Amino acid sequence: MAGPVEFFFDFSSPYGFLASLRIDDIAARHGREAAWKPILLGAVFKVSGQQPLVEIPLKGEYARHDLARFARLWGTDLRFPPLFPFSSVAASRAFYWIAASDRALATRFARAAFSAAWREERDISRSDTVADIAAAVGADRDDALAALLDPAVKELLRVEVEAAIARGIFGSPFVVVDGEGFWGADRLWQVEAWLERGGW
Amino acid sequence: MAGPVEFFFDFSSPYGFLASLRIDDIAARHGREAAWKPILLGAVFKVSGQQPLVEIPLKGEYARHDLARFARLWGTDLRFPPLFPFSSVAASRAFYWIAASDRALATRFARAAFSAAWREERDISRSDTVADIAAAVGADRDDALAALLDPAVKELLRVEVEAAIARGIFGSPFVVVDGEGFWGADRLWQVEAWLERGGW
Numbered sequence: 584m585a586g587p588v589e590f591f592f593d594f595s596s597p598y599g600f601l602a603s604l605r606i607d608d609i610a611a612r613h614g615r616e617a618a619w620k621p622i623l624l625g626a627v628f629k630v631s632g633q634q635p636l637v638e639i640p641l642k643g644e645y646a647r648h649d650l651a652r653f654a655r656l657w658g659t660d661l662r663f664p665p666l667f668p669f670s671s672v673a674a675s676r677a678f679y680w681i682a683a684s685d686r687a688l689a690t691r692f693a694r695a696a697f698s699a700a701w702r703e704e705r706d707i708s709r710s711d712t713v714a715d716i717a718a719a720v721g722a723d724r725d726d727a728l729a730a731l732l733d734p735a736v737k738e739l740l741r742v743e744v745e746a747a748i749a750r751g752i753f754g755s756p757f758v759v760v761d762g763e764g765f766w767g768a769d770r771l772w773q774v775e776a777w778l779e780r781g782g783w
Numbered sequence: 784m785a786g787p788v789e790f791f792f793d794f795s796s797p798y799g800f801l802a803s804l805r806i807d808d809i810a811a812r813h814g815r816e817a818a819w820k821p822i823l824l825g826a827v828f829k830v831s832g833q834q835p836l837v838e839i840p841l842k843g844e845y846a847r848h849d850l851a852r853f854a855r856l857w858g859t860d861l862r863f864p865p866l867f868p869f870s871s872v873a874a875s876r877a878f879y880w881i882a883a884s885d886r887a888l889a890t891r892f893a894r895a896a897f898s899a900a901w902r903e904e905r906d907i908s909r910s911d912t913v914a915d916i917a918a919a920v921g922a923d924r925d926d927a928l929a930a931l932l933d934p935a936v937k938e939l940l941r942v943e944v945e946a947a948i949a950r951g952i953f954g955s956p957f958v959v960v961d962g963e964g965f966w967g968a969d970r971l972w973q974v975e976a977w978l979e980r981g982g983w
Contacts, residue, residue, distance in 0.1 A: 631841045641831045641953035645966060652963070656976065656983055753841035763852070766845060769969045776856065783856055 587618040588774070589759040591747055594621055594671035594693075596755035597650050597661060600701040602768040603694065604659055606758070609771060613778035615760075619690050621675040622747045623740075624755055631753045635668050653768065660702045669700070670708040672740070673731055677713045679739040680730040681722055691720045787818040788974070789959040791947055794821055794871035794893075796955035797850050797861060798968040800901040803894065804859055805971055806958070813978035815960075819890050821875040822947045823940075824955055831953045835868050853968065860902045869900070870908040872940070873931055877913045879939040880930040881922055891920045 592599030
């Protein structure tokens with residue numbers, strides 16, 4: 584099997600959520616696996632000097648309209664969370680803690696966390712909510728709560744975020760395939776084209 | 784015939800150039816006409832607080848790589864101009880001067896100006912280059928040179944840029960169809976979907 588389709592995202596990114604709905608199918612259609620990798624856009628924005636999209640004049644209003652329209656096109660619910668932007672640190676730590684022993688379970692957790700944040704209006708910045716989600720997909724709830732405060736787990740996330748920044752990942756979603764980076768849910772058609780043609 | 788597909792762009796925008804290669808065909812396939820409307824991103828960025836893409840850390844390097852890759856995918860040459868960013872004021876004034884009497888000719892001029900800037904390494908920030916391009920598509924060279932300094936022509940461009948900003952246009956390319964705005968060359972697939980389905 585060829586290399587994985589690396590899928591970088593921030594749980595607080597609505598375009599990341601949209602891409603998460605398609606990435607596994609896209610990879611699978613071309614005999615690849617999607618490797619999910621949550622990052623923290625806050626840390627990225629410190630390097631690139633960017634602001635959250637929805638806070639930028641003109642662009643922000645566009646983004647809100649566009650997100651609703653994009654979600655309709657793909658036939659999914661998307662509800663803007665009451666609290667936004669929100670911290671995705673707890674969800675991301677939980678992800679890497681689960682992934683350390685079971686990557687498939689971590690991906691299921693990620694899907695559930697995205698859904699909680701972007702469909703169910705749940706506040707995934709909270710440790711207890713994240714622990715509930717982890718438990719719902721099969722992890723131990725108390726272990727999850729403990730993991731969120733574990734220095735080793737914090738370090739796991741920090742290392743992943745640093746590594747992503749060092750590789751030039753600056754947004755969410757950001758897909759890397761065969762060393763080629765594609766930024767944006769609206770670029771998945773180019774990811775597909777790349778996989779189909781084996782590059783160009 | 785249904786309303787036009789409004790195509791907003793800055794001559795100094797490489798993604799605007801890429802979109803210019805497809806926009807007329809996309810519109811024509813759905814019985815529409817593309818209405819080309821050059822704007823000045825410099826004026827837009829003053830409102831939205833943005834910087835030119837290629838100057839943003841991480842994003843800038845990505846953009847240069849992405850542009851070359853995007854151009855290859857669409858089978859077109861794209862050469863980054865030696866001078867970048869460059870002023871698109873002269874080309875935009877010439878466009879609206881020509882458009883005041885002949886919109887089709889103005890579109891031909893725009894295509895030639897884009898090609899000069901993004902394929903031929905010509906400096907379209909210069910009045911004489913712009914006048915040469917205008918003459919090559921059939922306008923009068925001396926009249927073009929005079930028009931670039933005409934206060935009425937300056938005002939024409941200023942009004943168009945202000946109107947675009949007032950409508951929330953904040954980037955290049957930016958396509959408006961049936962009142963719906965789509966930002967980016969990588970969103971033309973959604974413009975197509977919109978035209979095909981008559982909205983969603």
